[in-house]
Amino acid sequence: MTKADIVSAIAKSSGLDRASVLTAVEGFMEQVSASMISGKNVYLRGFGSFVVKKRAKKAARHIKKGTTLVIPERYVPTFKPSQDFAEKLRKSLAKK
Numbered sequence: 001m002t003k004a005d006i007v008s009a010i011a012k013s014s015g016l017d018r019a020s021v022l023t024a025v026e027g028f029m030e031q032v033s034a035s036m037i038s039g040k041n042v043y044l045r046g047f048g049s050f051v052v053k054k055r056a057k058k059a060a061r062h063i064k065k066g067t068t069l070v071i072p073e074r075y076v077p078t079f080k081p082s083q084d085f086a087e088k089l090r091k092s093l094a095k096k
Contacts, residue, residue, distance in 0.1 A: 036077050048081040 003025060011021045032042050032050055042050040057073045081089070 044082075046082055046084055048079055048085055051078050051080055052076070053078050 007018055007022045007025055010016070010025070011018045014021070035042050036050060036052050039052060041052060044050075052075055055074050055076055058071050060069045060071055061067070062069055
C-alpha cells in the first residue's frame with residue numbers, strides 16, 4: 001500500500017477531500033520523523049511504537065578480500081507493533 005492508497009482510503013471512508021487528507025498524512029509523517037530525528041520515540045496506543053535504537057559497533061568480514069571491517073555504532077529507526085495489533089495480524093493471516 002502506498003501513501004496515495006492510504007490517502008484515497010481515508011478520504012473515501014471519512015468523506016473528506018483528498019487534499020485535506022494528504023495534508024494530514026504528510027503532517028503526521030513529518031511529526032514522526034522530526035520526533036525521531038531529535039531522539040524521541042513515538043507511541044501510538046493500539047498501533048505500535050516508532051523507536052530509535054542504538055546499534056553497537058561491530059566487526060564484520062569482507063569475504064572477497066578476507067579483511068575485517070569495523071562497522072561504527074549507529075542509530076536506526078524501528079517499529080514495534082502493539083500486542084493488540086500483532087495479534088489481529090496473526091489471526092487475519094492465519095485465516096488465509
